[in-house]
Amino acid sequence: MDGNIKQPRSLVIGGTGLVGGYLLDHLVRRGERPLILTRSQPPRTDVDTIAGDLQHPETLRLPAFSTLYCTAHATLLGPALVHLVPRELKRLIVLSSTSLLTKLDSEIASERAGLRCLIEAEREIMTICEQHNIAWTILRPTLIYSEGRDRNITPLSRLIRRFHVMPLVGGGQGARQPVHAEDLAIGAIAAAAAPAAANKIYAVPGGETLAYREMIGRIFDGLGLPRHTPSVPAPLWRALFPLIKPLFPGANVAMGLRMMQDMAFDASPAMRDFGWSARGFRPLFA
Secondary structure (H helix, E strand, O other), rough: OOOOOOOOEEEEEEOOOOHHHHHHHHHHHHHOOOEEEEEOOOOOOEEEEEEEOOHHHHOOOOOOOOOOEEOOOHHHHHHHHOOOOOOOOEEEEEOOHHHHHOOOOOHHHHHHHHHHHHHHHHHHHHHHHHHOOEEEEEEEEEEEEOOOOOOOOOHHHHHHHOOOOOEEEOOOOOEEOOOEHHHHHHHHHHHOOHHHHHOOOEEEEOOOEEHHHHHHHHHHHHHHHOOOOEEEEEHHHHHHHHHHHHHOOOHHHHHHHHHHHHOOOOOHHHHHHHHHOOOOOOOOOO
C-alpha cells in the first residue's frame, strides 16, 4: 500500500466520558488510532489527543478526519460544529436523548429550558451537515448505565445499598429500557458504517422493556439484597419531598412522579438500518 495514502480516521468528542470511553476502546480494537478532543490529558496511549474546548471552537486546529463521533452533550457541538468541518469529514454521529420526547412538558422549568436547547442543537447540527454535504445520524438513547460509573442507575444503587429500601411513587409502573453505555458505543460505530442510517434520527433503547419497579428490583438483585420497594402515593411524595430531598442530591419532585410514566421506544428502525442490538438489564455491582 502507498504509504502516502491516509487511512480514514475518527475524531471523538467526549472520549473521556462514559460512552466515549467505550467508543475509543472499540475503535482501537478495529485497528484505528482515533483522535480525541479534550480539555485534559486522557490516561491512555492508544489515542492521539488534541487539547481544546468546544466553548472556544475558533481556537481549534484539527488534523484531517473523516468521521466525527460526539458523545458529549449535543448542545456543545451545535454552535461549534461550523468550526469542525474539514473537507475530509463525511460522517457525523451524535448522541442526544429520548428525554426530548418524555420530559419536554416537565413541570421543572430548568428541565424544559435545557431540552429546548437540545432541540435547537439537533436542528443546528442537521442544518450545518446539510450545508457541507456531511451524512449525519442522531442517536437518542434511553436511560444510560454502566455499573459503578453512570449518573442514572449507579446513584440509585448507592441509595439502595445504604438504606436497603427504595420507595416507588405510584408503585413504579412506568416502562423503562435501560441501555448499557458500551452498547451505545458499538451502535454508534455500526451507524457510521451503514448508508441506510444517514440523515436519520433513531431511538436506541435497551434490550428489555421493564416496569420501573422491576428495574429497581434488578438493582437490588445486582447488589445481592432482598427487594424492598414500598409504594408511595403521588400526593404523599409531593408533600414529603422537601424533607427527603437531602438524600437525593440534584433530584427534583418530577423525577419521582415520572416513575409512573411510560418511557419506552421502538428499536426496530435502528435494528433494521444498522443492526442495533442491546443487552438485557441484569446489572451487577461490586
